[in-house]
Amino acid sequence: MARKKEYKEEEVIENAMYLFWQNGYENTSMKMLEQEMGINKFSIYSSFGSKHGLFLESLKCYNSKIKKIFEKLKNASNGVEDIKEFFYDSVKIGSQLGNKKGCLLTNTYNEFSESEDFLIKNEMNVFMSNLKNIFIEKLNTDASKSEETVLKQANFLLLAKHGLAAASRVNTKKEIEDYIEMTFKNI
Amino acid sequence: MARKKEYKEEEVIENAMYLFWQNGYENTSMKMLEQEMGINKFSIYSSFGSKHGLFLESLKCYNSKIKKIFEKLKNASNGVEDIKEFFYDSVKIGSQLGNKKGCLLTNTYNEFSESEDFLIKNEMNVFMSNLKNIFIEKLNTDASKSEETVLKQANFLLLAKHGLAAASRVNTKKEIEDYIEMTFKNI
DNA sequence: CCCAAATCTAAACGATTGTTTAGATATTTA
DNA sequence: TAAATATCTAAACAATCGTTTAGATTTGGG
Numbered sequence: 001m002a003r004k005k006e007y008k009e010e011e012v013i014e015n016a017m018y019l020f021w022q023n024g025y026e027n028t029s030m031k032m033l034e035q036e037m038g039i040n041k042f043s044i045y046s047s048f049g050s051k052h053g054l055f056l057e058s059l060k061c062y063n064s065k066i067k068k069i070f071e072k073l074k075n076a077s078n079g080v081e082d083i084k085e086f087f088y089d090s091v092k093i094g095s096q097l098g099n100k101k102g103c104l105l106t107n108t109y110n111e112f113s114e115s116e117d118f119l120i121k122n123e124m125n126v127f128m129s130n131l132k133n134i135f136i137e138k139l140n141t142d143a144s145k146s147e148e149t150v151l152k153q154a155n156f157l158l159l160a161k162h163g164l165a166a167a168s169r170v171n172t173k174k175e176i177e178d179y180i181e182m183t184f185k186n187i
Numbered sequence: 188m189a190r191k192k193e194y195k196e197e198e199v200i201e202n203a204m205y206l207f208w209q210n211g212y213e214n215t216s217m218k219m220l221e222q223e224m225g226i227n228k229f230s231i232y233s234s235f236g237s238k239h240g241l242f243l244e245s246l247k248c249y250n251s252k253i254k255k256i257f258e259k260l261k262n263a264s265n266g267v268e269d270i271k272e273f274f275y276d277s278v279k280i281g282s283q284l285g286n287k288k289g290c291l292l293t294n295t296y297n298e299f300s301e302s303e304d305f306l307i308k309n310e311m312n313v314f315m316s317n318l319k320n321i322f323i324e325k326l327n328t329d330a331s332k333s334e335e336t337v338l339k340q341a342n343f344l345l346l347a348k349h350g351l352a353a354a355s356r357v358n359t360k361k362e363i364e365d366y367i368e369m370t371f372k373n374i
Numbered sequence: 375c376c377c378a379a380a381t382c383t384a385a386a387c388g389a390t391t392g393t394t395t396a397g398a399t400a401t402t403t404a
Numbered sequence: 405t406a407a408a409t410a411t412c413t414a415a416a417c418a419a420t421c422g423t424t425t426a427g428a429t430t431t432g433g434g
Contacts, residue, residue, distance in 0.1 A: 003400045003411045022301060026213055030392060040413070041393075051392060101300065106353075110297065113288065113356045114209060155362045156369040162357075163350010166293075169300045170349075175342045182343040186372045190380045190431045217422055227383070228423075238422060375434100382429065391420065399412065404405100 009047050012037040017058035017065075018097070021104040024111050025055055052119075059123055062104045066093060073134060079141040083157060084184045090161070091168055091176055106165035132158050139187075153187055196234050199224040204245035204252075205284070208291040211298050212242055239306075246310055249291045253280060260321060266328035270344060271371045277348070278355050278363055293352035319345050326374075340374055 015036045019028050030051060034040050039047075048054040069089040076082035094100045109124045135154040139145060145153075160183045168176055202223045206215050217238060221227050226234075235241040256276040263269035281287045296311045322341040326332060332340075347370045355363055 003402085003409075005411065029390080031390085042395090042412070042414090045393070046411080109357060110353060111211075152365050152369070155365050159354040159358060159362060159366040160347075160350065162354045163347065166297060166353035167346040167349045170296060171346060175346060178339050178342050179346040182339070182373070186369050190382080190429075192381065216420080218420085229382070229384090229425090232423070233381080378431100378433090380429105380431080383427090385424105385426085387422100387424065389421080389423105392418100394415105394417065396415085397413090399410105401408100401410080403408085 005043075007037075007039050007043065012039055012047075013054075013057050013061045016054055017061045017104065018100060020055060020058050021062070021100045021102075021107070024107060026111070056119065056123070059104070059108065059120075063127075065097065066090075069093060070134075073138075077141075079138050080184065080187050083135060083138050084180065087161065087164060087180045087183070091164070091180075094168065101169040103165035103168075106162055107169075109162070110166065128158065131161070156186070157183075192230075194224075194226050194230065199226055199234075200241075200244050200248045203241055204248045204291065205287060207242060207245050208249070208287045208289075208294070211294060213298070243306065243310070246291070246295065246307075250314075252284065253277075256280060257321075260325075264328075266325050267371065267374050270322060270325050270374075271367065274348065274351060274367045274370070278351070278367075281355065288356040290352035290355075293349055294356075296349070297353065315345065318348070344370075344374070 015038070016033055019032060019036045023032070030041055030044070033044060033051075033054070037044065044054060048057055069086060072089070073082055073086040076085070090103060094102065105124065105127050108120065109128070112120050112124065115121070132154055135157050136150055139150045139153055164176065164179060164183075167179065171179075202225070203220055206219060206223045209215075210219075217228055217231070220231060220238075220241070224231065231241060235244055256273060259276070260269055260273040263272070277290060281289065292311065292314050295307065296315070299307050299311070302308070319341055322344050323337055326337045326340055351363070351366060351370075354366070358366075
């Protein structure tokens with residue numbers, strides 16, 4: 001054995017995640033990451049392999065952060081009302097975690113939409129289809145809805161969620177609340 | 188007098204605009220611009236001053252491209268129905284102009300949301316408030332709506348338009364159509 | 375026809391990008 | 405305590421970024 005590490009991966013990755021969340025992948029440099037993570041390039045590379053590996057790990061970190069509100073949604077039993085609450089939770093979590101805007105996954109989805117990075121695109125698709133399936137499940141608790149209606153509404157909510165994440169980067173809290181309320185008027 | 192220029196600014200700027208539209212500002216390099224515009228760096232700099240100047244000019248070029256559907260919206264007289272048509276037109280124009288995704292202005296709005304580039308942010312704010320005012324005007328053609336309702340619905344539509352532009356980069360035509368239809372269900 | 379000026383090509387600029395390496399420092403174990 | 409080794413700092417790496425410059429080429433007017 002030898003010298004001890006002066007940091008914990010699980011701790012420094014959080015700061016990396018916040019930085020990526022705020023600036024996106026390309027606009028976050030190794031220099032900024034050094035500063036924010038509090039360790040230097042050598043340590044980053046020995047722990048995470050590359051900037052790309054660090055980003056993937058940041059996405060996992062983000063996933064674990066939002067796992068709570070996903071579990072809450074899954075375990076709730078008020079159908080559409082739970083989805084609405086999930087929308088509110090999604091916006092709230094950004095201001096709780098250091099006033100970050102939007103959703104890291106949605107930001108990434110947009111930034112990589114023209115990219116050929118299939119590792120990351122796959123991560124995104126898994127997330128989106130999971131979310132869609134949960135929406136479908138919740139919508140199905142209302143037995144009066146036809147399968148077609150459910151699918152259409154699930155698509156609508158998925159885009160609304162995507163749009164909300166994008167818009168929440170530049171709009172006020174009031175505007176966002178109005179948007180969520182109006183969105184669920186249509187369901 | 189002396190040698191003649193072998194290109195026209197109005198022509199090459201279009202290709203620059205398409206490239207920015209596709210990749211965003213930061214992810215478009217001068218090298219890519221040289222290739223796509225068909226002129227070299229010297230010419231770009233002598234015509235547009237800098238990458239930043241070129242981008243601003245691209246935004247103006249984009250504005251003139253979408254002017255048509257804005258004028259159409261302004262001059263129409265079917266109230267909300269016209270806004271809906273405007274949503275469809277906004278999506279369509281991307282596929283018409285070389286299968287580009289989303290809206291250059293919205294993409295820019297997102298990319299520069301954390302930036303301190305006030306020249307560009309101002310350009311964005313002017314665009315957004317213009318759009319909002321048009322929405323308000325159209326909504327007001329229905330005299331039964333209270334001022335509060337109109338403002339709330341205008342905010343909703345503005346975010347919906349923003350979200351639509353973001354989502355249209357990654358979603359299918361069918362999903363987008365469903366989204367627009369659902370959006371206007373209760374307006 | 376030749377000089378002046380504008381536009382071209384292409385190389386070089388310094389700064390920054392992500393990544394690697396050399397060497398000093400600290401810790402564990404035998 | 406000494407040898408082994410993991411982790412640190414800090415410099416250097418090649419590649420690319422946006423930008424500038426030097427020099428060749430083309431054009432028009434006197």
